[in-house]
Amino acid sequence: MRIGITCYATFGGSGIIATEIGLELARRGHQVHFICAEVPWRFDHFVENIFFHEVEWRDYPLLEHSSYALALASKMVEVARYQQLDLFHVHYAIPHATSAHLAREILIAGNEAAPKLITTLHGTDITLVGSDHSLLPITRFSIERSQGVTTPSEYLRFATYEKLGLPPAVPIEVIPNFVDTDSYAPLPERDRRRLKRILHNSNFRPLKRADDVLRVFSQVNEKIPCELVFIGDGPERSRVEKMVHELGLAAEVRFLGKQHNVADVLKQGDVFVLPSVTESFGLAALEALSCGVPVVASDVGGLPEVIQNGECGFLTPLGDLAAMSDAIVRMFSDEDLHARMSIAARKTALEHFQRKPMIDRYEAYYRKVLG
Numbered sequence: 001m002r003i004g005i006t007c008y009a010t011f012g013g014s015g016i017i018a019t020e021i022g023l024e025l026a027r028r029g030h031q032v033h034f035i036c037a038e039v040p041w042r043f044d045h046f047v048e049n050i051f052f053h054e055v056e057w058r059d060y061p062l063l064e065h066s067s068y069a070l071a072l073a074s075k076m077v078e079v080a081r082y083q084q085l086d087l088f089h090v091h092y093a094i095p096h097a098t099s100a101h102l103a104r105e106i107l108i109a110g111n112e113a114a115p116k117l118i119t120t121l122h123g124t125d126i127t128l129v130g131s132d133h134s135l136l137p138i139t140r141f142s143i144e145r146s147q148g149v150t151t152p153s154e155y156l157r158f159a160t161y162e163k164l165g166l167p168p169a170v171p172i173e174v175i176p177n178f179v180d181t182d183s184y185a186p187l188p189e190r191d192r193r194r195l196k197r198i199l200h201n202s203n204f205r206p207l208k209r210a211d212d213v214l215r216v217f218s219q220v221n222e223k224i225p226c227e228l229v230f231i232g233d234g235p236e237r238s239r240v241e242k243m244v245h246e247l248g249l250a251a252e253v254r255f256l257g258k259q260h261n262v263a264d265v266l267k268q269g270d271v272f273v274l275p276s277v278t279e280s281f282g283l284a285a286l287e288a289l290s291c292g293v294p295v296v297a298s299d300v301g302g303l304p305e306v307i308q309n310g311e312c313g314f315l316t317p318l319g320d321l322a323a324m325s326d327a328i329v330r331m332f333s334d335e336d337l338h339a340r341m342s343i344a345a346r347k348t349a350l351e352h353f354q355r356k357p358m359i360d361r362y363e364a365y366y367r368k369v370l371g
């Protein structure tokens with residue numbers, strides 16, 4: 001197959017999943033054309049069958065607000081035409097599904113072959129931005145006009161019908177996110193000399209509640225001295241950094257910023273904390289589980305589909321910081337419980353979220369959509 005993949009080529013989960021799908025499909029002999037604003041960050045080496053087409057848009061004052069979606073549609077037309085694509089697989093509905101639909105219409109109007117369109121929804125493209133009245137009609141329309149639609153969780157599938165008022169006649173396939181369990185693997189042995197370490201990895205947007213991570217850490221640290229490591233960067237980081245200094249915790253809290261090798265950091269942790277307001281899936285949590293690190297997270301969105309409460313971590317009511325810190329203190333003060341949960345965490349990743357079976361499912365779904 002000749003596949004065009006579009007994603008936000010950032011450190012976010014949707015970019016990671018799109019890139020991993022493309023890399024694996026290329027290894028399987030498909031021709032994969034990434035059509036993105038920038039090269040996805042995992043392309044640090046040469047791979048057969050992978051092509052990259054940069055979306056170029058004009059920096060012109062009158063076009064300030066609209067040009068990416070339109071330039072993307074134009075680039076999609078060009079790539080589909082010259083590379084004879086069978087399929088556009090776009091990640092994140094806005095504006096990627098809209099641009100791809102427009103590209104198809106342009107090709108059809110010119111009596112040219114138009115690639116089929118598969119849209120993978122990831123989260124806030126439905127739960128926050130896409131369901132806002134300013135974008136709802138175009139989001140719903142673009143999803144309805146896709147020949148295939150997938151979500152990484154049952155939760156997001158349900159939310160899409162509910163929040164967008166999508167008719168049940170539009171089928172949505174759930175294909176869970178996955179992790180490379182070879183790279184994201186536990187260390188053979190933990191260094192028992194160091195302090196216990198709490199981890200968090202996010203883009204520091206308000207919905208991640210990074211400040212709550214700090215508050216939870218502070219409560220745990222009062223009972224059991226430990227460390228906190230933040231991975232990632234984003235709008236809330238400087239506020240959280242200020243709080244660290246106000247709480248006098250600068251010696252115990254480290255900010256690593258955006259990391260290319262997240263797995264190496266995760267392996268050195270003992271608990272991963274995710275107090276988000278919502279998560280369609282929580283890829284960051286799955287990456288921690290795969291490294292044998294139990295997760296304490298809010299009981300929201302698709303997180304219960306990834307974390308079995310009481311087995312590979314704990315799910316606590318949204319905003320209940322005392323419940324989160326109690327869960328961590330419980331694990332930190334009971335070595336056997338922590339060891340059991342760590343084994344269960346790794347098992348969850350191996351049994352339910354391996355990369356190969358999920359990409360088999362995407363490949364089969366592509367073939368079904370292509371008929």
Ligand code: GMT
Nearest residue numbers: 012013014122123124279280281282283
């Ligand atoms: O939806 C977003 O705001 C960003 C997006 C991303 O690119 O990381 O996150 C969503 O997609 C991830 C990959 O499928 C999921 O693991 C995240 O849970 C999801 N975020 C939210 O639903 C808030």
